[in-house]
Amino acid sequence: MDKNVRLIEERHETADGRVHVWIGLEHLAYCTEDAYKQAAKLAEKYGVGIHTHGEESKRMARDLHDKFGVWPVELFHRRGILGPRTVLAHCVWMEEAELDLLQKTGTSVAHCPVSNLKLASGISPVAAMLERGINVGIGTDGVKENNNLDMLEEMKFVPLLQKVSRLDARVMKAGEVLRMATMGGAKALGLDREIGSLEIGKKADIIVVDFKKPHLAPFLTGKYDNIVSNLVYSASGQDVDTVMVDGKLLVEGKRLLTGNVEAIMADAQQAVEELLARREAFVPKEFVFPSSRL
Secondary structure: OHHHHHHHHOOOOHHHOOOOOOOEEOOOHHOOOOHHHHHEEEEEEEOOOEEEEEEOOOHHHHHHHHHOOOOHHHHHOOOOOOOOOOEOOOOOOOOOOHHHHHHHOOEEEOOOOOHHHHOOOOOOHHHHHHHOOOEEEEEEOHHHOOOOOHHHHHHHHHHHHHHHHHHOOOOOHHHHHHHHHHHHHHHHHOOOOOOOOOOOOOOOOOEEOHHHHHHHHOOOOOOHHHHHHHHOOOOHHEEEEEEEEEEEEEEEOOOOOOHHHHHHHHHHHHHHHHHHHHHHHHHHOOOOOOOOOO
């Protein structure tokens, strides 16, 4: 917890206010009850949010219930961390009582569909959450659980999973998904008054998507408008031409203006190789690395 505090004091609201540091709690299985109570107090003291994980694993949800006598979100509630400034990632295995608590407390969910698929976690009941008025944003999870971290691609999997889960192709409209990816995420982070939509008084956070591509044709407006549908179901990060953050151009014509891509890739390559070299001392000698990962 002291590292959380140090990071907040050193980095919160840096980079012209774009960096927001929250209290991070990894998982109920290895965080103490006192850690959650400390987190709630520190979040209030520093005016920051709390991030932790709703249950991804069906088996772990059952194991936690067997151990504590309540379901994970119920345990979060007992430990005092639910509320509008808390975001729970995943929330795949949810009981009705847990959904009720999310609704009652105004807690947000970060839905990470590609990660849930790659790790074979299951399908989060996002449609049921939205029907209850629970705020849901879209995330990618980490690189090892997702690989390309493509937010536009992530949008496509959100409605597909809900449709196949309910065996109903009418579940979740494209506009609803786009709202999750924009205003849903902004609200989860407590920033919906600053970002998430193009409005007077908000930050000029804008992307320009190039629709002059075969996979995004035809481009229709009016009665047969298909722009939002194509954005959700057909577009990818490769189609983004321009990126502006708070009125500052960062990418234009697919070219990064704020750094050298090749140098950044080289630095990342070196950093990973050095990390793996340091890791060697902790790898059991009998451990054999598979030639192909998941």
